[in-house]
Amino acid sequence: MIEKTSSILPWLQSHHAVTLVTVIETWGSAPRPVGSLMAVRDDGLVEGSVSGGCVEDDLVRRVLRGEWPAQPQLVTYGVSRDEAARFGLPCGGTLRLLVEPLRDAGWIAELQARIARHELVARRLDLATGAVELVPSFRGDRLQFDGQTLHAPFGPQWRLLLIGGGQLSQVMAQMAPLLGYQVLVCDPRRQYRSGWEGLDVVWQEGMPDDVVVAIQPDAHTAIVALTHDPKLDDMALLEALKSPAFYVGALGSKANSQKRRERLALFDLGEAEIARLHGPVGLSIGSRTPGEIAVSILAEMTAVKNAIRPLAQPDSVGCHAGR
Incomplete structure (x- = not known):
């Protein structure tokens, strides 16, 4: 507790x-x-x-x-x-x-x-x-x-690994500790290291897929990919979906999420593992701003953690962040 x-x-x-x-x-x-x-x-x-x-x-x-x-x-x-x-x-x-x-x-x-x-x-x-x-x-x-x-x-019994250091990650890093999460952040792109002053996060050095393996995700770990760069997001998701992490999500529209699933199917993932991916990520609440999207993601994480069936995500939610 x-x-x-x-x-x-x-x-x-x-x-x-x-x-x-x-x-x-x-x-x-x-x-x-x-x-x-x-x-x-x-x-x-x-x-x-x-x-x-x-x-x-x-x-x-x-x-x-x-x-x-x-x-x-x-x-x-x-x-x-x-x-x-x-x-x-x-x-x-x-x-x-x-x-x-x-x-x-x-x-x-x-x-x-x-x-x-x-x-x-x-x-x-x-x-x-x-x-x-x-x-x-x-x-x-x-x-x-x-x-x-x-x-x-x-102590931080629940962990949230954010792949990407952009604005949405920063907003989620402010909210998640209020829900009991220790926040880990990984982004090898140095230009995304600014703006994190004063936030209680642990930066993970290395490529996202290596970091996912290194932190040894368990049933108290959530992993969310937010970079919009398939070279970073997809590789991290490959490892995350094979892990016991209770929640794995990725930002993007329905069209992009389907393309991501097709890419993941080319690797050593089974249908059941790919089906664990929450994408588009977050609950259907009409979110547009980074704060609203962060709320929708954390709400869906909470629903999954509490074994509540989340609502379906419409195509429009999160699309402003890039198709």
Whole structure:
């Protein structure tokens, strides 16, 4: 689970008391997934969310009244239908939360540093002592709780490799981290290296097909080709479509996408592998601008990731970017 803890460290360093709330378990239609975090400062300032606004006010009131003990404590909201209605939990949803006072800023600084290095790391919390240990994690790792020990993974578990460094890639690189993606970019054309200042991306050196092989795509990896240069896009797609990547897409019109499929069929790809290609890329939302196209691509990626059947893409979408 990927969550930001950007404010917690400066709050602690400013000698504020901070309470961290983690979603441990949900039943019914819970607004936020397991692993979601919320930090509450001693003056009521909040970062994050555990219920989309349903129980946050009550948690803040209890922090301000000093109700929580010195050790981590479990609390459940929505056990009864009346309580679920009182807190605004939809469809009788129930949340089991872990409320923990934060005293040691050391592990938070280390966690943030390791996430900044794009590492996968898990936090282990001993409820009896409140002791925290950071251990290596892996893609696909999930929050685990056995009643005594919390194992909560952090870091870029989902990856997005963008082939091409143009404007659309830059817009996608701004949006994708908000959805939990670590963004990788490959473009051997040096003229496309400008304009990336301040964006949290990892540049991959080399030709796109070599980069696809080198990053070892897995079921948590998406690959999108955006250069409009068959020498770059097609070679990367050849490797991407043979990989376990959950999403492989390429920009272009229906006509160009059909020509691309015909070219790919000349190589060592089977029909099922070629059928995995999302092209024209993105959902059918009438997108024209780079921002709109980025939204349509990320929306389709989300649909595929969540096993939702995406809508068909009309011929006109994305055509402004080149046929």
